[in-house]
Amino acid sequence: MEPQRTCAACGHQTNEGRRLCDECTKEWARRLAWLLKAGMPALQQIVYKQATTRERSPRHGNAAYASPPVNETAQALFGTVEVHLQLMGGMLNLAPVGHDRYGRARTLKQWSELIRLLLHRLGELAGLETAGDLYADTTRLAEKVDAATTRTAERLLIGVCPDCLNERDEQGKPIRTPIYAAQSSRYAVCPACGAWLDLKRIRLEYLRSAGLMHITRTQADAARWIRDNTGVNVTGKDLANWRSRGKMPSTRRIDRHYWEWNIMELLACAQDRAERDRGDV
Structure with missing residues (x-):
């Protein structure tokens, strides 16, 4: 019988040779499915300027310089997410397999086909030694894609990061990092310290600390x-x-x-x- 392990993400007990519990594995699957169905397609449209989250035209300003044909910031994020997916595919030996300049195995498949394969083999992915880090990276990148594809007006102040509150600034005061998120988001990543946050708990703690x-x-x-x-x-x-x-x-x-x-x-x-x-x- 396989001994129980501690989930690398939440600390709960898990078994079956996995590094993540069932709940975290399901959340990982939801993140990947969201990237496949909504996040990456929306980001791709923004890359090629077929859509924008701005209220004003991207060409507004100095007309002496032509606007670049792509959104370079969105393009860099798109590439980062695809490389992350390809590295996970490389760990599962999803052919064709190449190697990056650091010698890491990296499949050459594109993101759309790759996510479907990762979802199909998520059990194997959750059993890797680095499953906790991969899960955290997927969450962090999915939140960045969500931020890049959501209009600023749709993102509301949820509260402050509790991890940052444990730190002090130069004046000895607690660091209060505001956390903004869309109404449909359940989780977020702190932009300052990178902590993974449960938004419902953050909101309640924010109201409680205000005495309201x-x-x-x-x-x-x-x-x-x-x-x-x-x-x-x-x-x-x-x-x-x-x-x-x-x-x-x-x-x-x-x-x-x-x-x-x-x-x-x-x-x-x-x-x-x-x-x-x-x-x-």
Whole structure:
């Protein structure tokens, strides 16, 4: 019987000769599938300027210089992701196999075909000694692709990085690195320290540190507060349904139209609404 191991990503127990637990392996698969279906195709369009995340034209400015035919920043990111995928394919000996200048095995397949093969053989990938590092690199690059293909206006402030808070600046104050993410994102990578972050926990910790655990609002204003702070389209009717189902036990009426709302219960309602919206797509 194969002895249990500790997951290289989350620390939970795993077995079957893998370095990652089932949950982290599934999350890895979701990351790769997102790159295949949405991330890389969108980034490729931005590379060739068939799409843009800017509000203004990329040619706006000094007209004396011609705009380059490709978005060089997006092109560099696209190449970095493809090389990462090819190196993983090389570790699984996916032919044809070549070698880079560092002597590392690297398949010569393109990203679209390669991701499908990696998803099919994810069990083998999760059993590699370097599975934890590869998983972290995939997460980091997927977040960079998400940032590069998402309009700035669609990204909301979630909170601050807890890992950076443990560090001090020159004045001895905690370093507060803001974390921004799209409303559909579950995870993010800190741009300063590279920590992998659970956005739901980051948001709750941010509100808790601000001492904001309850707000007094009308039902409609509470729903608007959720929309403004999370981007999830919650209505007053959703809140009323949650109260009637007993999922907001801390909520109490203050006046005829005003209620005292528990922040954690409001965010749980937003999470439920977001999951139902994804299920309807």
